[in-house]
Amino acid sequence: MAVASGRARHCAGSASDEYATRTVAEMPSPSPWDRLPQSFFARPAARVGVDLLGRYLQREPVTLRITEVEAYVWPDDTANHCRSGRTARNAAMWGPPGHVYVYLCYGIHNMLNIVTDGRDEGAAVLIRSCEFVRGDTTVVRRRGGKTGPGALTGPGKVGQALALDVQWSHHPVFRRGGLSVLRGQPPASWLVGPRVGIDFADAKDREAPLRFAVADSRFVSRAGELVAAPRTRG
Numbered sequence: 001m002a003v004a005s006g007r008a009r010h011c012a013g014s015a016s017d018e019y020a021t022r023t024v025a026e027m028p029s030p031s032p033w034d035r036l037p038q039s040f041f042a043r044p045a046a047r048v049g050v051d052l053l054g055r056y057l058q059r060e061p062v063t064l065r066i067t068e069v070e071a072y073v074w075p076d077d078t079a080n081h082c083r084s085g086r087t088a089r090n091a092a093m094w095g096p097p098g099h100v101y102v103y104l105c106y107g108i109h110n111m112l113n114i115v116t117d118g119r120d121e122g123a124a125v126l127i128r129s130c131e132f133v134r135g136d137t138t139v140v141r142r143r144g145g146k147t148g149p150g151a152l153t154g155p156g157k158v159g160q161a162l163a164l165d166v167q168w169s170h171h172p173v174f175r176r177g178g179l180s181v182l183r184g185q186p187p188a189s190w191l192v193g194p195r196v197g198i199d200f201a202d203a204k205d206r207e208a209p210l211r212f213a214v215a216d217s218r219f220v221s222r223a224g225e226l227v228a229a230p231r232t233r234g
Helices: 006-020 045-054 138-143 155-161 203-207
Strands: 056-059 062-072 100-105 111-116 122-136 180-182 190-193 211-214
Touching: 045 062, 045 122, 056 122, 062 155, 100 155, 100 180, 111 155, 122 138, 122 155, 122 211, 138 155
Parallel strands: none
Antiparallel strands: 056 062, 056 180, 062 122, 062 211, 100 111, 111 122, 190 211
């Protein structure tokens, strides 16, 4: 790494010193439109799943608020696509974290996942449902005229609303351009319950409480199978 010049070091130090002297009131407040850093995703999938609730997914001109997710954890999750090792299909899910993994379900639905954990630890969070934030007209057109919760409750619907396909796998969501995950508006409370559509998995994994949803949102699929979660995040 090149060593900065004395002038460059002086300028950087001066800017840092000036910033450090600001009062708390002068500090810039986090914006819902700030992108989340890669470090946000470099944590266990279950924790990232809870913390993704309320965040914004943005692919211009559309912005959606995440309302429901499922965590696919590493290791020892028989519902996880990486349970049998690395394949061409699941390659993106092995990291690094903060990248997209899109897979095609039933040859029709493009399912958006955000990769979590560390490199070579196959884990991700599936985005199951969202709410409208911006670009409603575009979403309704892409969804064949559907509006309201029925337009965005289900992972295939989210993929269609954002016009995603498998070519988006490996895309970084923490950088400007394309698809990004923004700070958004995390909820005060949420719901938890078993994941959907994993009948092939072991009983313990079918019953594991790894589906999370915003408590006060109508944009949640199969909400009757969920229960209130503790209010503290951890």
